[in-house]
Amino acid sequence: MENILEINGLCKSYEDFALKDVSFSLPKGFIMGFVGENGSGKTTTIRAILNMAKIDGGKISVFGLDSVTDTIAVKERLGVVFDSLYLAEHLNVRQIEQQLKPFYRDWDSGEFFSRIREFDLPDNRKVGDFSKGMKMKLMIAIALSHKAELIILDEPTSGLDPVARDELLDILAEYIEDENRGVLFSTHITADVERIADYVTILHNGRVWYTGTKDELSESYAVVKGAEEDIPSALKEKLIGFHAYRNGFDALIRTYDLAGISSSLEYEKASIDEILVYIAKEDKHERHSERNAV
Amino acid sequence: MRDILNVMRFDFLTAKPLAIGGMIFTVLIFGILSMLFSPIIAVYITFSSMVFVIPLQGIADKNGFNKLYGILPVKRKNITRARFIYIFLVHFLTELLEAVIICIAKFAELYKILPNQNSETMQMVKNSFADTRTTLLALFGIFTLLCLLFAFMEMMGQIFGRENEFKIIMITLGILALIAFGFSVLSEHDLIPVVKLPGLPYTVSGMVKLGIAANAVIFVICLLFGEITANKLARREL
Incomplete structure (x- = not known):
């Protein structure tokens, strides 16, 4: 092309x-x-x-x-x-x-x-x-x-x-x-x-x-939701824009990282809007962590 | 060259709807007055040429022309150069128009239809119709001054920003006033000899030659100002 x-x-x-x-x-x-x-x-x-x-x-x-x-x-x-x-x-x-x-x-x-x-x-x-x-x-x-x-x-x-x-x-x-x-x-x-x-x-x-x-973008990312304690530790690092709230959490995840995910966690295809929001959240989270580290 | 002509046409079409009414009104008023009372009155039409120049930058700023300049297939330097040639051309064409009106006024001698032909005032009117040299001096003088002033202000405004334009005018006038004051004080106390300028031509043909030379010099100055401004602006982003 x-x-x-x-x-x-x-x-x-x-x-x-x-x-x-x-x-x-x-x-x-x-x-x-x-x-x-x-x-x-x-x-x-x-x-x-x-x-x-x-x-x-x-x-x-x-x-x-x-x-x-x-x-x-x-x-x-x-x-x-x-x-x-x-x-x-x-x-x-x-x-x-x-x-x-x-x-x-x-x-x-x-x-x-x-x-x-x-x-x-x-x-x-x-x-x-x-x-x-x-x-x-x-x-x-x-x-x-x-x-x-x-x-x-x-x-x-x-x-x-x-x-x-x-x-x-x-x-x-x-x-x-x-x-x-x-x-x-x-x-x-x-x-x-x-x-x-x-x-x-x-x-x-x-x-x-x-x-x-x-199409590739929408196939590549998903929004995962569930209880925080159900997240395997190996997966936690791969979550993008992790957001914990009173009854659980939500985050963006690459679909290839979903393999072997616990059945207690729900996930669905991410829209572009959701991807943008989670990227921004991740950024804010990183800045927050950096500030705490300082 | 095609780019420069296109940008000049663009500037003219931008100013035209706002300027044309005022221009026609001024030409009619001063044209009639010059035909009746003195050809030299036609020279005031030069001031109306500013309506084709002054609104341009305001319109450009208000309507985001920097974006348009960014998308038009024209070299940025040519956009700047064109503005200076446009300023010259507007003044030059006004000067030509005035010259035509002066010629018509002199040949038509419409002052003859006025009453009290033997009065003192009418004598002054007749004298002004006879004095072509002074009329031409005023024509070329006003053209030179205004065109130079506008080109200079355009250069300063584009380089230093329009918001500083008033400051620049004040500083320029201040410097000129200071120089004039200094000269007058020094010559009053005989500290400097009286400077004698070379005599201006006495014949009409001599004055026309001087006018042509003044036009040529002003054109070159406009090109020079345009080049300086274009080089300065080329380093900035749109």
């Missing part, structure tokens, strides 16, 4: 945050959900892909091109949807189209206006007066009008009502039907990822915690 996006060993340090050795790839024809709690490094990674942030190490290839040296060629073929509109809010759709079209060799005005009609966007109203859902659709219409082969969305569904979210996901699902395209979809609303993503990359504290297919 040919990769449309490949990140290898990406490192980027800020005063209070760092991306450490981030590596993942997205094959053509698929949607990748890029998840992680706030501040995990999703936006920094996207900024690095767009060459908006200068990387300290590693390599990013988009369409097989280097994201730094071939940045112009990459951006010709890239569509980006941010969490907020990046256009002049006092202009209407027609004026925006006039502004943007000369920048792209493959801009298709017919396609743009047909998308605008399809998305029910008024072309004579200031875009600043649009609802959040309408703004998202406008950014997608722009991406589709210059025939973007990869769309990167940074938290597009946060703040959207369920209907608008559903519409957006449908648009992405339709877009990906052409198997030569790809979507990288950053979000912390994991239900959206569960619905449309084929691949998932989980970022935690600036590191890749998991990258692979969504």
Whole structure:
């Protein structure tokens, strides 16, 4: 499978945050959900892909091109949807189209206006007066009008009502039907990822915690529950985000660690949401232990 | 070059809906006044060119254009360079417009339809229509000053941040005032000889040549400011 996006060993340090050795790839024809709690490094990674942030190490290839040296060629073929509109809010759709079209060799005005009609966007109203859902659709219409082969969305569904979210996901699902395209979809609303993503990359504290297919992820982790005294000591160390409460405990566990588990413990497949929560709990637990040790 | 033209077009289309009304109003008012009372009044139109420049940075900050600059297939340096050429072009085109209005005013001589042709005031009006040299001096002088000021402010604002713009204006004005005060004190006490500037041309054609030279110099300065700013900003992240 040919990769449309490949990140290898990406490192980027800020005063209070760092991306450490981030590596993942997205094959053509698929949607990748890029998840992680706030501040995990999703936006920094996207900024690095767009060459908006200068990387300290590693390599990013988009369409097989280097994201730094071939940045112009990459951006010709890239569509980006941010969490907020990046256009002049006092202009209407027609004026925006006039502004943007000369920048792209493959801009298709017919396609743009047909998308605008399809998305029910008024072309004579200031875009600043649009609802959040309408703004998202406008950014997608722009991406589709210059025939973007990869769309990167940074938290597009946060703040959207369920209907608008559903519409957006449908648009992405339709877009990906052409198997030569790809979507990288950053979000912390994991239900959206569960619905449309084929691949998932989980970022935690600036590191890749998991990258692979969504099916593999859901097969790989389970939530285990039961009485604390039923946990074999060998298993206890393997529990992620262990949380004890009055009547027992719950934790995340790799499914291959479930072999030979006591029948008194219950377990079920973990959702992406649960995985994120347990990773965060584990992190908090580790920090707590470190503080106690000090 | 294509990138720079596209970014200039982008800037113009961003400012146009906010600026065009004010510009047309100013051109009409000062155009009519200059036709009737003195061609030199047309020079005030230069001040309206600022409506095409001043709103740009505010719009960019408010609407997150740094994100847009990050996704457009354009070199970042060209985005900065284009802004400075845009500033020059806006002032240059306004200057051309004023020159056309001045020409029309001089040839139309509409002051002749005004009453009291023999009054003292009318004599002054007639004199101003006859004095092309002073009109051209004002035209080129105001263009030079304003274009230079805007390009300088753009450079300072982009390098040091818009929040420091007021401070920069105050410091610049303070330094200029201090230099002028120093010179006046020193020359008053005969501590420095009176500096005699080389004489300005007396003919209209000489003044036009001076104007062309001033335009060329300002264009080069704008390019220079653009290059300095682009190099400084290229080191920062979007």
